[in-house]
Amino acid sequence: xxxxxxxxxxxxxxxxxxxxxxxxxxxxxxQAAEHEKYGGVVPELASRMHLSALPWLLEEFKGxxxxxxxxxxxxxxGLLPCLSMGVTLARxxxxxxxxxxxxxxxxxxxxxxxxxxxxxxxxxxFLVARAALLPHLGIVISGGNTLLVRLGEDLSIRVVARTVxxxxxxxxxxxxKLLGLPYPGGALIERHAAQGDVAKxxxxxxxxxxxxxxxxxxxxxxxxxxxxxxxxxxxVRAALPDLCAGxxxxxxxxxxxxxxxxxxRGTYRSVGLSGGVANNRTLRTRLTxxxxxxxxxxxxxxxxxxxxNAAMIAFAAWSEPDRPSDVAPAPSxxxxxx
Ligand code: KG4
Numbered sequence: 031x032x033x034x035x036x037x038x039x040x041x042x043x044x045x046x047x048x049x050x051x052x053x054x055x056x057x058x059x060x061q062a063a064e065h066e067k068y069g070g071v072v073p074e075l076a077s078r079m080h081l082s083a084l085p086w087l088l089e090e091f092k093g094x095x096x097x098x099x100x101x102x103x104x105x106x107x108g109l110l111p112c113l114s115m116g117v118t119l120a121r122x123x124x125x126x127x128x129x130x131x132x133x134x135x136x137x138x139x140x141x142x143x144x145x146x147x148x149x150x151x152x153x154x155x156f157l158v159a160r161a162a163l164l165p166h167l168g169i170v171i172s173g174g175n176t177l178l179v180r181l182g183e184d185l186s187i188r189v190v191a192r193t194v195x196x197x198x199x200x201x202x203x204x205x206x207k208l209l210g211l212p213y214p215g216g217a218l219i220e221r222h223a224a225q226g227d228v229a230k231x232x233x234x235x236x237x238x239x240x241x242x243x244x245x246x247x248x249x250x251x252x253x254x255x256x257x258x259x260x261x262x263x264x265x266v267r268a269a270l271p272d273l274c275a276g277x278x279x280x281x282x283x284x285x286x287x288x289x290x291x292x293x294x295r296g297t298y299r300s301v302g303l304s305g306g307v308a309n310n311r312t313l314r315t316r317l318t319x320x321x322x323x324x325x326x327x328x329x330x331x332x333x334x335x336x337x338x339n340a341a342m343i344a345f346a347a348w349s350e351p352d353r354p355s356d357v358a359p360a361p362s363x364x365x366x367x368x
Contacts (some may be wrong), residue, residue: 043056046344084115104116113361129211158261177192178190179365222274223278250267299326301329
């Protein structure tokens with residue numbers, strides 16, 4: 031059984047994974063309410079909160095420790111003071127229990143997280159079932175990253191497309207801030223958008239050329255700012271659902287277009303969607319349809335595993351057993367690195 035620790039940003043999390051049963055136990059302590067006061071994650075505050083949360087989360091796993099055969103920890107990417115808290119706890123646990131410890135790339139873990147439900151369905155047949163789904167197009171969309179990657183038959187990961195500026199989650203959050211909504215605003219934009227008309231406000235959709243897979247979201251945010259400058263507060267309040275609907279639509283249309291272009295260009299046997307923005311129901315439906323139109327199965331990370339969590343860290347440690355076990359915190363690790 032693998033016990034994993036995640037502390038790369040503002041969630042402290044522990045999870046226990048049994049290859050024969052799946053996720054046995056998992057806990058996440060989120061700091062979102064604390065950081066909301068500052069409009070974003072404050073690294074020093076986040077690391078102090080990990081320092082107090084991780085030990086009491088570990089208390090809940092104390093009874094499992096004798097059955098743990100391997101330890102895993104997120105080594106990056108993430109905020110250095112936050113990563114250090116998880117790595118320090120993991121190293122102490124490895125020392126105390128004598129169990130081996132592996133460092134896990136947080137982004138690779140998001141890519142693999144979409145297969146957790148498949149593993150849960152039939153743990154013993156998982157490796158054979160997954161082999162039939164590779165190569166796989168992984169779509170990771172979070173507050174800090176927007177990436178399309180190719181997960182090859184040998185589990186190698188290659189970047190197919192990425193954003194040249196803001197991440198899609200950042201576009202949601204910055205748009206929400208301009209609209210006067212609290213941080214993180216993605217889920218609130220989705221909620222307001224559900225009551226709005228996508229055609230009332232039309233926002234730019236990044237780089238239009240189909241042959242160019244690069245994503246771009248910074249122009250969208252600027253376009254929203256210019257639109258809001260033309261309106262007074264009462265008009266913005268009245269048009270909030272339409273503004274959110276148009277803004278969300280522009281983000282989703284761009285993602286659907288680039289994912290479609292990537293699928294038409296490469297050879298894939300399945301598609302996966304993960305990361306915090308993968309919580310968005312319209313995005314889940316639209317990308318599932320884009321995959322279905324091409325006859326490909328879609329694997330969606332479960333909502334509880336879209337944001338940061340330790341279940342995906344334990345699962346990735348098991349999914350990629352041959353990767354190097356370096357645990358030194360690596361704040362700017364990229365998805366194609368070990
Ligand atoms: O994976 P995550 O925790 O990001 C990083 O730590 O990088 O995801 C957080 C991001 C935020 O940008 C948040 O606004 C966005 O995911 N998000 C959503 C939704 N729920 C969370 N964006 C759009 N629609 C949602 N329902």
